[in-house]
Amino acid sequence: MALVAAAHAQETAPRPLPPEVVQRDGQPVARADFALQGRAVxxxxxxxxxPARTVALSLDGMPVPLAADGRFLIAFDRDAAPQATLRATRADGSDILHRLTIAxxxxRIERIDAPMRPTRSTAAFLALRAPELERIAAARTIRSDSQGWRQSFLWPVRGRISGLFGAQRVYRGEPAAYHGGVDIAAATGTPVRAPADGVVILAAQAPFTLEGHLLMIDHGAGLNSAFLHLSRIDVTEGTQVRQGQVIGAVGATGRATGPHLHWGMKWNDARIDPLPLAGPMPR
Incomplete structure (x- = not known):
């Protein structure tokens, strides 16, 4: 696991982006193409x-936040289509297209030779769950000007990775829901630290039915983190947090079989894997 993560981190290690103006035949020329870091997967x-003089950016027609210095972030859902198109609209009205192939x-897929057991939510559960889902949806609409998305992310907790993003069980050909984050096993009370700068957009001091004490942080550019099953939350909504700051503690609140931290990440509506952003788990 550690070797695979290390190889993946080396493969996606950031390289310096080219400048806005480049030299061509000894003369300065405004750069007219995208410069990308990472792996489209x-x-x-x-x-x-x-590209230079870009005034608007979109990915498959969806607007992409563009910083004043021309930097941006995009991400791809766990089940993203194999092709995507970046479109930069320049000040003169011209468009530059960049087509991406998504690997x-x-x-981790586990195939079970048994039928999926049906689940049924009671009216009482749905009555509790509806306002929780509304709060989560409302939090995800909040957009801060945080620059945390530019940082190299840290692991919020160090420990054994007990659950991988994207893992899924398939019951006689019928897929169950996939795991939407990374689980890190740790003792109750272990401090949880902010993986990057951000703004607290949700802090559930009263535990939610599934997530328990849920904390969500917006890192800017449409990127946010969710931390589930906390035993306590040490920050309040609207608070700006700094990378490495203690924001809560590991627990087993909500629907959890034991103490651990579930770290989920989304870019807009796309669920993404925190592991490549944080790199190999430090020993």
């Missing part, structure tokens, strides 16, 4: 620099 993230993710 399902569940993955790319950062980049837009398939490698997920």
């Amino acid at each position: 399902q569940g993955g993230v790319l950062t980049g620099l837009a 398939p993710g490698v997920w």
